[in-house]
Amino acid sequence: MRTAICERLGIEFPLFAFSHCRDVVAAVTNAGGFGVLGAVAYSPDQLDTELTWLDEHVDGRPYGVDVLVPGKIDASALDRAVHLMDAVPDRHRDFVTHLLSKYGVSATGQPLTAVADEVGRRVTAAGATGLIDVALKHRIGLIASALGPPPPEMVTRARQAGVPVAALVGTVEHARRQVAAGADLIVAQGTEAGGHTGEISTMVLVPQVVDAVDPVPVLAAGGIASGRQMAAAMALGAQGVWCGSVWLTTEEAETSPAVRRKLLAASSLDTVRSRSRTGKPARQLRSAWTEEWDSGQESPGPLGMPLQLLVTEGAMARIEAAAEKGEQGALELVNYYVGQVVGQLRQVRPAKDVVYDLISEFGEAVDRLRRLSE
Amino acid sequence: MRTAICERLGIEFPLFAFSHCRDVVAAVTNAGGFGVLGAVAYSPDQLDTELTWLDEHVDGRPYGVDVLVPGKIDASALDRAVHLMDAVPDRHRDFVTHLLSKYGVSATGQPLTAVADEVGRRVTAAGATGLIDVALKHRIGLIASALGPPPPEMVTRARQAGVPVAALVGTVEHARRQVAAGADLIVAQGTEAGGHTGEISTMVLVPQVVDAVDPVPVLAAGGIASGRQMAAAMALGAQGVWCGSVWLTTEEAETSPAVRRKLLAASSLDTVRSRSRTGKPARQLRSAWTEEWDSGQESPGPLGMPLQLLVTEGAMARIEAAAEKGEQGALELVNYYVGQVVGQLRQVRPAKDVVYDLISEFGEAVDRLRRLSE
Numbered sequence: 001m002r003t004a005i006c007e008r009l010g011i012e013f014p015l016f017a018f019s020h021c022r023d024v025v026a027a028v029t030n031a032g033g034f035g036v037l038g039a040v041a042y043s044p045d046q047l048d049t050e051l052t053w054l055d056e057h058v059d060g061r062p063y064g065v066d067v068l069v070p071g072k073i074d075a076s077a078l079d080r081a082v083h084l085m086d087a088v089p090d091r092h093r094d095f096v097t098h099l100l101s102k103y104g105v106s107a108t109g110q111p112l113t114a115v116a117d118e119v120g121r122r123v124t125a126a127g128a129t130g131l132i133d134v135a136l137k138h139r140i141g142l143i144a145s146a147l148g149p150p151p152p153e154m155v156t157r158a159r160q161a162g163v164p165v166a167a168l169v170g171t172v173e174h175a176r177r178q179v180a181a182g183a184d185l186i187v188a189q190g191t192e193a194g195g196h197t198g199e200i201s202t203m204v205l206v207p208q209v210v211d212a213v214d215p216v217p218v219l220a221a222g223g224i225a226s227g228r229q230m231a232a233a234m235a236l237g238a239q240g241v242w243c244g245s246v247w248l249t250t251e252e253a254e255t256s257p258a259v260r261r262k263l264l265a266a267s268s269l270d271t272v273r274s275r276s277r278t279g280k281p282a283r284q285l286r287s288a289w290t291e292e293w294d295s296g297q298e299s300p301g302p303l304g305m306p307l308q309l310l311v312t313e314g315a316m317a318r319i320e321a322a323a324e325k326g327e328q329g330a331l332e333l334v335n336y337y338v339g340q341v342v343g344q345l346r347q348v349r350p351a352k353d354v355v356y357d358l359i360s361e362f363g364e365a366v367d368r369l370r371r372l373s374e
Numbered sequence: 375m376r377t378a379i380c381e382r383l384g385i386e387f388p389l390f391a392f393s394h395c396r397d398v399v400a401a402v403t404n405a406g407g408f409g410v411l412g413a414v415a416y417s418p419d420q421l422d423t424e425l426t427w428l429d430e431h432v433d434g435r436p437y438g439v440d441v442l443v444p445g446k447i448d449a450s451a452l453d454r455a456v457h458l459m460d461a462v463p464d465r466h467r468d469f470v471t472h473l474l475s476k477y478g479v480s481a482t483g484q485p486l487t488a489v490a491d492e493v494g495r496r497v498t499a500a501g502a503t504g505l506i507d508v509a510l511k512h513r514i515g516l517i518a519s520a521l522g523p524p525p526p527e528m529v530t531r532a533r534q535a536g537v538p539v540a541a542l543v544g545t546v547e548h549a550r551r552q553v554a555a556g557a558d559l560i561v562a563q564g565t566e567a568g569g570h571t572g573e574i575s576t577m578v579l580v581p582q583v584v585d586a587v588d589p590v591p592v593l594a595a596g597g598i599a600s601g602r603q604m605a606a607a608m609a610l611g612a613q614g615v616w617c618g619s620v621w622l623t624t625e626e627a628e629t630s631p632a633v634r635r636k637l638l639a640a641s642s643l644d645t646v647r648s649r650s651r652t653g654k655p656a657r658q659l660r661s662a663w664t665e666e667w668d669s670g671q672e673s674p675g676p677l678g679m680p681l682q683l684l685v686t687e688g689a690m691a692r693i694e695a696a697a698e699k700g701e702q703g704a705l706e707l708v709n710y711y712v713g714q715v716v717g718q719l720r721q722v723r724p725a726k727d728v729v730y731d732l733i734s735e736f737g738e739a740v741d742r743l744r745r746l747s748e
Contacts, residue, residue, distance in 0.1 A: 365611075
């Protein structure tokens, strides 16, 4: 299939795979799609290592990097704090400690304050700039901005390097703002998507964004994990699709066995848009964690971003480690960012098989539509 | 276009138009679609009048009737009350009185207790049976059940009359239950739809329901108001689409000028799933009414169904009348059940033009998909 975006990026099939795992990115890229590595969890040095590995494993095919550019983050609270955790109100720190204790989560890994310091560095504008510097040294074919308009410096430097800039949006207004800021490609993401997401569904959002930013190409995200869903997205006017959740249960995925079991067992009713992890609404598995923060009687309510991320990230790392050890309380708390398509994910498969099946089902869906309208 | 459901119902194009307005039902039916009259607002005698008018205005073409079958309604509270409003807690009645006063809504129309009595009769099982009796005396081609599985008696009598039974669902589990109860056609309705709606988006829900109830045909609802969206729904595996919101801004619609102005001005962010009108989550325009009930400090919180409907319906009728007179407070309170597609509705048009444009855009969307995959 050849859409304008296929021509522009030099790919065969406009299936974009967002993943935090380089193996997924490589597998999808090598199967004819376009892998995009989520870089937010990495330091610049770590990202350099990942991208060097990717350069060696995709045989010259283009892939992308996604950075979280913290558009509206108020860093003033952070500047005053020696340890970043000191900027978090006591009752929020106490609530996290209480949750870990109530659910009997064993203390492992780094001190929570050290994790907070590291997270704080990652989500500042300086952190994003460091990652962008590294990314542009590699043979990337796309750089994506996951939150807020791309900063002018990022656009300028990407243009100099000949790398298109993509931006994720959840409303028409954001799409217009992103294009004005220089985005070359818009990813219109519906509320059913995993991670940070808005309120408008993919079915409603995509045609509106396509019309609003024409002729800038639009990818659809949210609710897409099969060929039928991809065909639907293209019928809405998208030039391709951006999928994240479907890779979480692939053989290559970064997800731990305990999380993967939860994903495979979940229905489409088992996700929730919650501010309990990052401070911004993000769709994730419903778990004791989201229930305690969002409707628990003792909850202080989530903070904004980035403070909520600072106070929760270290605790979540502990919960994940404890869940892997089979601790019951941790298994109740642990969750993962995932979209409503989680209800379709029923087995662990190689990423390339997911790509091939998606391409094949896409063709069948288009054929069926064609026959219906003859 | 010929899907199995077109053959079964004898229609040209599988576009189902749900409307409370007979003029919309007739216009869509005569333009090649299939109109379905929402009967819940009518007494049996009124419904008989409406359907007689329809029989005279659709030239033998099939149309449908939608009744609200109150599956889980607890009528025990109602049985004890002389006036049904007596079953409503004082603080909820007081809050409604307070809202009408706070927003300066003038008192017109029936006493609130009389409206409550009438509403109570409509939403009981006996009320639904009376409507079904009337509907089956007319030349209807479909009877739809909007809440809960169709009662065995309804299925039996519809079968005897040769009329297929449709059922609206928001989850795979509900779809299975409806088919087990005898539904011949499933309407899988995503969270973006107007009125009573679940949490799962159309993009995610439809393929899951199609697979779960195969070979029972599925219509897609929620987020569909254009030919691109219809093509997307069909790509997901639906055999047709069920649209409601798009008719609210047609020339024929029952909506008052004040409501229509609000609909035309609204974006896709201006709806909310709220329990503030019926007691069950229903998507509607966000207004002072939904804000006061859902997050106002004085709100007692909504009751369940049908009590919330009893306490609010008369007040809403007053608000609508006052809004028509241009009262500012009433204009802030007034709203309407509508889906997220409200952001696409920008002008008042004849219903048949909406049908023709939808058919034409559907063809273009399928053609574009076909060209892409050549």
